[in-house]
Amino acid sequence: MMLKVTSAADVTSAHIDLDVDAVIIGSGAGGAVMAYELAAAGKSVVVLEAGSYVPSTQFNETFPDMLELLYEEKGNQATKQGDLLVLQGRCLGGSTVVNGCVTFRVPDFILEKWGKEYGLTNLTPEILSPYFEKVERNLSIHINQPHEINENSRKLEAGARALGWSVKPLSRNIKDCALTGHCLSGCKTDRKQSMLVTYLPWACHHGAQIFTDTFAARIVTENGRAKGVQATMVDPVTKHKVADINVKAKVVIAAAGAVQTPLLFLRSEIANSSEQVGRNFACHPSTMIVAQFAQDIFTWRGAMLGVYVDEFEHPDKGGFVLEGGGAGPIELGMSTEPGTGKAYLDFMSRAKNYASCISLIHDHNVGRVSLVDGEKQIDYQIADADFPAMKAAFKAAAKIYFAAGAERVFLPTGDKRVIESEEQIDTVVDGIENHPFALRMVSYHPQGTMRMGSDPAKSVVNPYGETHDVKGLFVCDASLFPTSIIVNPQESVYALSNYIADRILEDANDYFA
Ligand SMILES: Cc1cc2nc3c(=O)[nH]c(=O)nc-3n(C[C@H](O)[C@H](O)[C@H](O)COP(=O)(O)OP(=O)(O)OC[C@H]3O[C@@H](n4cnc5c(N)ncnc54)[C@H](O)[C@@H]3O)c2cc1C
Numbered sequence: 001m002m003l004k005v006t007s008a009a010d011v012t013s014a015h016i017d018l019d020v021d022a023v024i025i026g027s028g029a030g031g032a033v034m035a036y037e038l039a040a041a042g043k044s045v046v047v048l049e050a051g052s053y054v055p056s057t058q059f060n061e062t063f064p065d066m067l068e069l070l071y072e073e074k075g076n077q078a079t080k081q082g083d084l085l086v087l088q089g090r091c092l093g094g095s096t097v098v099n100g101c102v103t104f105r106v107p108d109f110i111l112e113k114w115g116k117e118y119g120l121t122n123l124t125p126e127i128l129s130p131y132f133e134k135v136e137r138n139l140s141i142h143i144n145q146p147h148e149i150n151e152n153s154r155k156l157e158a159g160a161r162a163l164g165w166s167v168k169p170l171s172r173n174i175k176d177c178a179l180t181g182h183c184l185s186g187c188k189t190d191r192k193q194s195m196l197v198t199y200l201p202w203a204c205h206h207g208a209q210i211f212t213d214t215f216a217a218r219i220v221t222e223n224g225r226a227k228g229v230q231a232t233m234v235d236p237v238t239k240h241k242v243a244d245i246n247v248k249a250k251v252v253i254a255a256a257g258a259v260q261t262p263l264l265f266l267r268s269e270i271a272n273s274s275e276q277v278g279r280n281f282a283c284h285p286s287t288m289i290v291a292q293f294a295q296d297i298f299t300w301r302g303a304m305l306g307v308y309v310d311e312f313e314h315p316d317k318g319g320f321v322l323e324g325g326g327a328g329p330i331e332l333g334m335s336t337e338p339g340t341g342k343a344y345l346d347f348m349s350r351a352k353n354y355a356s357c358i359s360l361i362h363d364h365n366v367g368r369v370s371l372v373d374g375e376k377q378i379d380y381q382i383a384d385a386d387f388p389a390m391k392a393a394f395k396a397a398a399k400i401y402f403a404a405g406a407e408r409v410f411l412p413t414g415d416k417r418v419i420e421s422e423e424q425i426d427t428v429v430d431g432i433e434n435h436p437f438a439l440r441m442v443s444y445h446p447q448g449t450m451r452m453g454s455d456p457a458k459s460v461v462n463p464y465g466e467t468h469d470v471k472g473l474f475v476c477d478a479s480l481f482p483t484s485i486i487v488n489p490q491e492s493v494y495a496l497s498n499y500i501a502d503r504i505l506e507d508a509n510d511y512f513a
Pocket of ligand 1: 025026027028029030031048049050051087088089090091092093094095096098099100101102103104184214215216217255256257258260261264444445446476477478479487488489490491493
């Protein structure tokens, strides 16, 4: 199916005026599903995407090049404190183009919590299950088959099994995986079922119009109702403005992701009577733990993510998961070896002997995204209450690796910490204190800044995705999650976006009259 896109290079007029049923800001997980569902129901739809259209023929499997081409701030988006990178895609298809393909449904115990604490009694596993099933069908989501579990993941699996801990193959949205391990650089063979090769072309087939290089600056409202969006199209090479784009729409849907959606609302000065816009930022701060084995592993060979340890997933059991994730020698070193002199050379010379896994924790929503002098600021420091989960994850990973026969384990700390034997695990890990730069962390999963809930005083968006304050203004991206969900979020964003699309269409007479 054809992906039809209007980019800066295609535009000759300095002003573009559009009048449609729905305008969607952002073309990632939330935006693409919304675009398809509304367009397939016969609505006229415009998608505005700040990033460029980068066809997969330009993906070259060289990570530094792809960080520049496909990621927000060329991969350098960080918190104000500077100790946490917040990675997001900035291209047509958003973060789905660069993500690791892992898929999970939001855990039932999280939905239960959302029902009890945030009034989201509509989001039960029974109600959401058809949405998850549909997305799973549409995106070829399947449990990793034996050939998709590489030697790296087999070490995690063997160690967890030896300890009697629950370990399972991951599910992924990929068709006939080529096992190259380059997911985070974009899938050049289009096997990853990202939005670029699925929902966006499907939306175009039903008439959706897509404008890339187009940054939505403000949402326009009138008498408490959404009316449209003002956007600017910028040439990605010269950085010069090419056109102003004004979209008049009956429904406005924000899907710019958990960092940019709140900024869009703050710039527009709307829907913030709760003063919660930009607050409650969570991000699953993630680390990589590396273990050295006597035999060859080549962690970067094969499917990037194979199995995960879910033994500690529930907050009562620790609130973290470990996923067998491969990485190239440079990334292994960046996580665990400060990088100078003989120690660094020794570390790198043994690159083929390492296994690695990533930890994700169920963090509290303590962060904030705000505009400071008109500029984006992300404030987030791992809460003291969350630090024990981080340390418990290190201990569990180290135990697993020693049970699988590791010779030593390298921790993802700012200063170098190596565990030489199982007996040393507790002492070495207990010595880590929570302060900036104590850990080498990355976030792949920003969420929570436009909290969904039934109480307008405590949330921005109601249980059906519409803002409490402005009629016809919806949010359908990862910013909706009222709490972190521990597991990788893309599938939950797809399902929630489809759920919200259906609610909009159910009330079509009201919204599209
Ligand atoms: C490196 C990496 C690996 C990941 N791995 C996994 C994984 O394995 N499994 C998983 O479940 N999740 C993974 N994720 C996370 C997952 O991809 C995201 O949670 C999901 O895509 C979020 O969807 P979204 O719609 O909120 O935002 P996004 O998919 O990020 O889309 C937001 C879009 O909005 C655009 N935008 C922003 N501001 C504006 C504006 N003002 N105007 C117009 N457009 C704008 C952006 O350019 C972007 O294209 C990963 C993410 C990254 C970065």
